[in-house]
Amino acid sequence: MFEPKFFTLIKNGISREQIIADMIAGTIVGIVALPLAIAFAVASGVSPEKGIITAIVAGFIISFLGGSKVQIGGPTGAFIIILYGIIEQYGTNGLLISTIMAGVILILFGLFKLGNLLRYFPHPLVVGFTSGIALVIFTTQIKDALGLEISKLPSAFFEKWIIYIEHINDTNLYALAITVCTILITINFKYITMKIPGSFIAIVSMTLLVHFLHLPVTTIETFFGTISNDITFSLPNFELANLSTYLVPAFIIALLGGVESLLSAVVADGMIGGNHRSNTELIAQGIANIVTPFFGGIPATGAIARTATNVENGGRTPIAGITHSLVLLLIMLVFIDFAKLIPMSCLAGILIVVAYKMSEWKSFISILQGSPFDYIVLLSTFILTVLVDLTVAIQVGIVLSALLFMKRMADVDGRELIVSHDIDDIENYENLPQGISVYEIGGPLFFASAKQYAELIKERGISSKILIIRMRHVSFIDSTALHNFQETIKLLRDNGTVVLTSGTNDNVFTDLQKYNIVALIGEVYMHRTFARAVAQAKELHKRYDKE
Secondary structure: OOOOHHHHHHHHOOOHHHHHHHHHHHHHHHHHHHHHHHHHHHHHOOOHHHHHHHHHHHHHHHHHHOOOOOOOEEOOHHHHHHHHHHHHHHHHHHHHHHHHHHHHHHHHHHHOOHHHHHHHOOHHHHHHHHHHHHHHHHHHOHHHHHOOOOOOOOOOHHHHHHHHHHOHHHOOHHHHHHHHHHHHHHHHHHHOOOOOOHHHHHHHHHHHHHHHHOOOOOEHHHHHOOOOOOOOOOOOOOOHHHHHHHHHHHHHHHHHHHHHHHHHHHHHHHHHOOOOOHHHHHHHHHHHHHHHHHHOOOOOEEOHHHHHHHHHOOOOOOHHHHHHHHHHHHHHHHOHHHHOOOEHHHHHHHHHHHHHHHOOHHHHHHHHOOOHHHHHHHHHHHHHHHHOOHHHHHHHHHHHHHHHHHHHHHHHOOOOOOOOOOOOOHHHHHOOOOOEEEEEOOOOEOHHHHHHHHHHHHHHHHOOOEEEEEOOOOOOEOHHHHHHHHHHHHHHHHHOOEEEEEOOOHHHHHHHHHOOHHHHHOHHHEEOOHHHHHHHHHHHHHHHHHO
C-alpha cells in the first residue's frame, strides 16, 4: 500500500554513474521548473514565490515518498483555472485550507487502494478535459500576451474574448513582440541544444532586454511588488465550523491531482519501461499537499512535461527529483532579485507554449475520426470544461462513458465473431520454439480493461523475440484501448520484439488502421487465422537463428 520507490532503490543499491546522471537531470529540470512555477503561480492569482515554494517543498516530498522512479512534482497548468476560481470565492486562506483537505482525501484514496480505479477513466474523457484546460489557459494569457491594461477580467470564457476584442487597439506592441519572441525561442531552441531548455533562455534574454532597454512593459515586480525569498512556516486560519465549506474545492483539487499525477506516472512508465505504485503515489501526493500550504504553497501534482524532461535527460531514480528541488531552493535564496524583473508577457508566452503542448490536438483529431461513442464523450467533456466547470465535465464524462459502454455492449450481442478452424489446435502451442510467445485477449478492449491487457502484453512481449496476439474474441476496441495498445506496440518494437496478430475482425481492423496501428505492426504480420500467424512466426524464428 505504501512502498516509496526511493527506499526500494536505496535498499537494492544505485550505481555511482546513475547518481551522477540523476543529479545532472535534476539540475536541468530545476532550471526548466523555475519559469513554469512562477508562471503557474501568477496565472493562478497568487504571488510568484508561492509557485517556487510549491515546487521546492512538494517536489521534494513527491520524489522522496512517491511510487514512481522519475515523477517530478510541483504546480501544474491544469490547476490554474480551478485555483483562480477558489481564490476568487474563498480567498488565499480558503485555498490553503482546501489544499490541506485535498491532501487528506488523496491519502484516503491511497489507503483504500483507489489508485487502480483511476485507470478506468476513458482516454476521450482525459483528452477532452486536458484539451479544454489548455484552451482556457491560452485564453487567460491573452491579456498579458498583448500587454492590455485591464483591471478586472470576467471569469466566463466568451466574456473574456469580448473584452479582449474591445481592447485590441490598446495592444502594447513591445509586450506582443516579447510574447512572440518567447514562443519562438521556447519552441526552437532545442534545434541548437537539448541541454538547456528554451523557456530558460527565453526568460533570461527577454528579461535582460527589457531591463537594459527600459521597455515599457509590465514585469513581475511592477505587478506584484518585491518577491520574497523567505520560506517560513505558518498556520492557515482554521475555523472548524467552516471546514465543510471547503469540501467541494478540496475534492476537486484531490480528484484532478490524483488523475494528473497517475497519468504522469503512466507516461513515465512508458518512457522507462517501468511500473509505478499507484497507491503509494497517491499517498505521497496527499502528504505533499498537506505539508506545502504550511509554507505558503499551492496544490501540487505530478507534472508530465517536467517528468518527461527528467527522463529525456537521463533521470532514472528519485534522486533527480530531489536534486530539482534543491536547485530551485538555491535559485530562490540567491537569484530571486533577477526573477522579479521577468516581463509578464514573457511568462504569458511560456504558458501559451504549455497550453499548446497540453492540448493533445493529435489525439483529439484521431478520436473525432473514430467511433461516435468516443467523440461524444470527448466533445461533451471538452465543451463543459471550457464553458462550465471541470468538475461538471468529469462527472458528465464518466456517466456518459458508462451509458455508452452499456449501449455498445448491448449492440455486440449476437454479432458473429471470427472463428477459425484452428482455434483449438493444441499442437500450434506445443510445437512453438523457445522465443515465440502467444497471448490471447479474452474479450472487448475498452477503457476498463485496456490498461490491464496492455501491461500483460508488454510483460509477455518483452521476454520474447516474437509475440503472437490472438484477437478472435475482441469484438470491439475503444480509443482508450487503442491508445494503450499503440503505446505497448511501440515499446515492444523498441525492445526488438516482432508482434503478429491473428483473428482480428473487420471492425477492429478498421479501428487499428485509423490509429495507425496496422502500419506500426505491419499488415503482413496480421493474419485471419492463428495457424498462419504461427507459420510465419516459425519462419521468422528460423531466419533470426541463422542471423
